Amino acid sequence: MPHFLKMGVILMVVGLIATAILAGVEGITREPIAQSQRQELLNALAKVLPAGFDNSPVEDQVQLADKRINRQAKEVPFYRARKGGAPMAVAFLVSAPDGYSGNIDILIGVDSLGALTGIQIVSHAETPGLGNKIVKTDWPKAFVGKSLKNAKWAVKKDGGEFDQFAGATITPRAVVGAVKRGLEYFAENQDKIFKTPAAESAK
């Protein structure tokens, strides 16, 4: 056997063994990984949805898209919570494109009357110690119970009612704006959001 062929075969054998082992490991970990990801989603939903629904919002989801929810109008899942079949609340992801550095993704929960049941910052890249106070403090709690009608949707500096932080106005302003746009979308499309049949393959 020529030298180069021998080397190639040896490498191939090493590669094959490695691949076989990896395939095995992937098989073992596939279920736990899916489980953890699902648990993560459930934890987040539990934080923004009100208690008392009797369906599974993860399975009862629809994909909708709008420019107000994220700038690229990508489809995002709407997780619907119902009680006895009647719409109770919905949770979906809004994205603020105008944060201090990069997008801020916020999971918001809205009840059927249009009031917020909770918001959670899912991902962001804001400055530690300044903008990241949106996750380090209980600032998001101020949103609970707020609706388009009963709140002035701006930070205090701009004449609204939400706190900004010393030295950081841009981040809270972006979050407030994005949540407001999400509420507006919900107000206009409430029927569509609750009545569209659930997507078949809810993953």
Place this chain on the structure above:
Amino acid sequence: MSSTTLLTPSSPHVHGGLSIPVIMKTVIWALLPAAAMGVMVFGWSALFVMIITTLACVVTERLFNAVRHRASTLGDQSAALTGLLLAMPLPPNTPWWICVIGGGFAILMGKQLYGGLGYNMFNPALIARVFLLVSFPVQMTSWPAPAPLLSDKALSFAEGLATIISAPFNTPELLDALASATPLGQYRMEVSLGHTVREALGGSYGFDLFSAAGGMIKGSLGETSAILLLAGGIYLLRKRIITWHIPISMLAGTLLPAIIFWYTDPTKYPDPLFHLFTGGLIIGAFFMATDMVTSPVTPVGQIIFGLGCGLLTYLIRTWGGYPEGVSFAIVIMNAAVPLIDQYSRPVIYGKAKTHA
């Protein structure tokens, strides 16, 4: 070596008369009018800030000498100058412990760890300011309104002291109440909201160039009085401590793009005089970029360096993450100095020009 031997020293044989302590002292004198104006405009706390940073620098220098078993280098006056230069761009009521950290950082990290005066790569005062700005953004961007001494808004000596004194690593309570934006910060914020420059700076904010040039605006304790800083700069030019190349090219580097953008859209970009008289452009151009250790040697190199500083300042002010960019711009260009020196070396007499 025997002391009786006659030695012919190597050139240069004629000494210009300038020594390091003389240079440093002259620069301190040139800074003092603007510093005094800072105290007049912002009250006693500005004086305390200057004293604390200067003391912190001097003490750090002496301690480092002692730790390394070296003779004291306080005589060259450079530590005192670093302290004063560090104080100038600080808010007039910076908490005392930030002043101490800044002074210690400037001397230790900015100068002595590189090997002392002459070996440092970055301007010590500026590198310390950049460190403070990224580390304590809230305190470093809380600007009080002017409260001139002898006016009825003025704080007493004790009140001035109280605005900067707190437990270590805590913010004095008085500070929170005073926080607001400088004209540059105001401009950036309002324009990002879709307002025009006129709306951002006129009206309720009451910005006018006359008070900006005189120093009666919100801002750091020693950067605001553009006219006195300009006078100090001209004094340094007259005394031949600095040459015109860096200051003029740095001002041009900021003002040329400012004129171009202002001409294309005056609602979005403020006029060049705004850029000239707010923030730290003038003190940066005359006192900080011209630091002999951290600027290029040849006139051509100095002009490239100055243009780079000015252009970066404009870029950061207009599109960057911070409203003011002078210190970042100069620190970035400091890093480029060895490269600039390499490519701006004059051709030695008698040597043919090499075409690379």
Place this chain on the structure above:
Amino acid sequence: MSDNVKEIIVNGFWKNNGVFVQMLGMCPTLGVTTSAENGIGMGLATMSVLVGSNMVVSMVRKAVPNDVRIPAFIIIIAAFVTIIDLAMNAFVHDLHKVLGLFIPLIVVNCIILGRAEAFASKNTVMGSILDGVFTGLGFTFALTLLGSVREILGSGQLFGHVLFGADFQPALGFILPPGAFIALGFILMTYKWINERSANKS
């Protein structure tokens, strides 16, 4: 304990420490050490890969010819990194989310290829495992130390516990990238100082 074993331990953990002396693996060292917890997590993940790759490389060292040993080692290392990546994702999901991007990058950590090439390819399986454990522990120690220093100075916390009360203003610069370089510099200085002192004594 035989001298040989003792030498492996002392070399791996202290005398030839991957971070302090060899200055390898700087990307995770500077990148993830914003807190002590991240440092310890990254260190242990790297150590698991190191032990695995050292063991297998040593096992196959006679079967793999010299010409293709580097690509073969890389495949082995990459396989272990993927295993650790999947296992962490499945069983310590939260830590995996924090370390995220840096886990796959363990592949290019030069400490691992360095130990495979310099030690495991020439030594017995048991010796290689021991070397992997203590080099890995040395790396973990370095990252945890750097992470602790940065967390204390930059967030006023250690392992997530607030140290100085609510009004304490930490120096944010230390959890930003420049702080990593400054803190590592001072740790290196201390390391050299300790070694110099013990050399002077003996």
